[in-house]
Amino acid sequence: MHTLVDRSLIVVGTDGSTTALGAVRWAAGEAAARQVPLRIVHVAPPHDPDPMFGAPDPERDFGGDVLLDASAAALETARDCVIAPQYRRGDVRSVLRREASDSGLLVLGSVGRDRLGSLLLGWTATELAVTAPCSVVFVTSHPDVTAPTASVVSRVRPVLAVLGGAEDTWGEWDMIVAAAVREARLRCTTVLLASSADPHGGRTGPDLSERIAQWHEEGPDVRIDSVSRRRNLPEFALSLSHAARLVVVGPPEHDRVHPLGTMGRTVHTLLHSSGRPVMIVRNSPIGEPRSAADASPSSLSAGHTD
Template identity: 30%
Template sequence: MLSPERVVVGYDGSAESALAVRWAARHAALLDCELQVVHCSLWPLLTKNLGPVKGIAGSGLQHQARDTLDKGTAEALSAAPRVRLRRSLLYGLPADHLRRTADGARMLVLGSRGIGGFMGLLVGSVGLELAATASCPVAVIRFDQNPDGRIVVGIDSSGSAGALSIACALASATGADLMIIHVIRPHGGRSNEAGCGQAAARRLLHTAAHDAHALAPEAVISQNFAQDTSVPRALLNASRGAALIVVGGKGRGLLRGTIGSTAHAVLHHATRPVLIARQLKPGVTAGNEKTKAAAVGLPGLLSLTAEAPGPHC
């Protein structure tokens, strides 16, 4: 039986996915979670000849898939030797497998180029699809240059409770400082209207900081109120030198921008790990979203077999 206290990470043998596995292993160990390393082999979609070549030991596509999973496991243990580990070798396209495997997990971790080699070359394919449809937070690891830096969490006018909650959990686990940032665009109207927006923003930040102190009482928590014509730019500027930037995501589905334009831009332009904590609408599940994906004509994903508005003044 799968534990909900899991961090799931996809590994395809690439350098990007190796970085993701090491990041996931360290954070799973710090969060006292089980780490599930998943490799999805595409070969059964392309050929039935998976067995070894006659007379050549250790050959064959089946062996290659198992060897790739072994390498992913080794990457995880190199970063966190004592992490509780589960391995899964799955056959078929990766997005559906990873979405279902990560259902109810603490988070899903991906490399910046996605999972599946040539079928996931860019953030915007498998990575964006899962950021938009997974039922748990999704971390995309492009670089990991400041592992001891602070955690930056951007909140919108709703307070972004999901993003704030996981940012606090990670701050507590890692001992990192936590910066909470809320960005408003400069007001083009009368000065009293601008003052009203700033006052509301500061109240929002004060409430979020109060909640964060309750969730992460030992963390050093700061507030950052910013004004910028570009919300993503302000978030990216605030995250310089950070270990991680956490943003909420709105919307659902697989089309461009369905995680929200801010989360989409940050995901594509950040030079540090990004965690998307998407807000599911009431009654919406990852399964609902898969159905919607089929309805708009996106290709089905084959699973062959599996191993074990703001506040007012």
């Protein structure tokens, strides 16, 4: 199974909106569970410095208030969370990419069906989903998006790992499952794999059951189940996501479709309609080719596992 880069920081962006505060609370729970610091970033529009020394700066005052509110929300969720508020100026996409360059996870408020969160609009969300230097989680304002917990409810709601993409490879699926297992372990729950692969050997080549058995051997403390549907993976994943704690998917640029451009079909459907946090996993630089060897392991076979 792929070993994910485990950087010692989580970054969350906020603009003061309700959706962004929901993302801050979710990120604080993640930071506390992982025992890593949380960097809360507010990005103000760029402008030339005021030539008058001591002149009022409403944007900085607003940004300070936003960061105070976000810090309070984070501490309400996780009192032991170590917080580092950061006020920045510039293009929000460029700044957040730069701030996330040394992190293991970037967390952002997401868009919903027929609604646009004020943090991310249009191509901003799409670009960060594709170009962020680390894994990204988009969090909706749904009430059930707070800290990972070992409650009875979390045990019966799995982490959903969606194994899709236009060019499926075992290497990418290893990466997705590794992330899903880690997230399930944090939440004391199980992993449910959703794919469009033929359980008896389909377009991905080898069967699936032995690969699942291998994943389970590498994380024996986390139960892994699998379901598949030959067609319409986005809608299938969406139907399963409503009962999931978290949804884990691969890089959206591997699942392109016109006219969505670089936003993949599955990612686009989940971000706009599921109401659950969606984690887009990547552990290699943007544009780095996936190994051809990952696509054809020599000793795999198919089926489901408990």
